[in-house]
Amino acid sequence: MTLNVAVQMDPIARINIRGDSTFALLLEAQKRGHRISYYTPDKLSLRGKDLVAPVQLLSVRDQHGDHFTLGESRREQLAAFDVILLRQDPPFDLAYITSTHLLERIHPKTLVVNSPASVRNAPEKIFVMDFPDLMPPTLISRDRDEINAFRGQHGAVVMKPLHGHGGAAVFRILPQDMNFGSLYDLFSVTFREPWVIQRFLAEVRQGDKRIILVDGEFAGAVNRVPADDDLRSNMVRGGAANATELTDREREICARLGPALRERGLLLVGIDVIDGNLTEINVTSPTGIRAIAGLGGPDVAAKVWDAIEKKRG
DSSP states (O other), X not given: XXXXXXXXXXXXXXXXXXXXXXXHHHHHHHHTTOEEEEEOGGGOEEETTEEEEEEEEEEEOSOTTOOEEEEEEEEEEGGGOSEEEEOOOOOOSHHHHHHHHHHHTTTTTSEEESOHHHHHHOOHHHHGGGOXXXXXXXXXXXXXXXXXXXXXXXXXXXXXXXXXXXTTTOEEEOTTOTTHHHHXXXXXXXXXXXXXXXXXXXXXXXXXXXXXXXXXXXXXXXXXXXXXXXXXXXXXXXXXXXXXXXXXXXXXHHHHHHHHHHHHXXXXXXXXXXXXXXXXXXXXXXXXXXXXXXXXXXXXXXXXXXXXXHHHO
16 A cells, blocks of 8 residues: 655654654555655645645654755645645644644545644643543643642642643742732633643652553553653653553553544544553654654554555555
């Protein structure tokens, strides 16, 4: 099977190929003989009923500093492609939401991975609230009285923006923390949306596990351990990647999530688990594929393309 594939992603010249999951997917697609075209989300246009973009043929190679070649730009109707990889990074803002509305017009006849409607309707820090029994106590609010009542009940908490990404603006707030008032004021003027307030899990020092599910099934995992002087375990924030296995509790979490992910057309998903507590369900542009492979784990990119080819077949 040869598929005509387009990837909607951030500028490919800027990515760090050592850790970029989109690059891993492109390498695997090329290995399988699929035809790959590339465009950035700002190039999408809806002309009447036609969704179009100036695309360029793309070839990739695992060579730092010389990792891609682009062909001449040509205007194409995106409905002519078999598959579109929706892979631009957050922020999950109005531009991102608009791109999901546009891509929804051609899905599922053209398979968009992940389903654009589900990406829009399942923000990672809200969708996860469908499974409160798998999570630590969590509040989504910007109301100071509600936040203070939650802090009074749970002690130390983590506070972060609802649509934040990559570990940005994540803070631990201690009981009787003298910085809380100033931090509340800062969040109030910086973020218009509510915030996530979650009971702090001290076990994060042992790692925040990124588990990848492909079409609702476990595909691979990496344990991300934060640096000694940081709360955040994200690898872009200095977290160290370690090989890992799933616990019985983590397998239970995967089994619970699987049917909901398949129902929504969320083919590639990354969940975050700390000490058996589900904290996020990442659906926009999940990462971790190259880290898992680099530690001798499963070839997640191959599993993704197996699932895509099965759906297109």
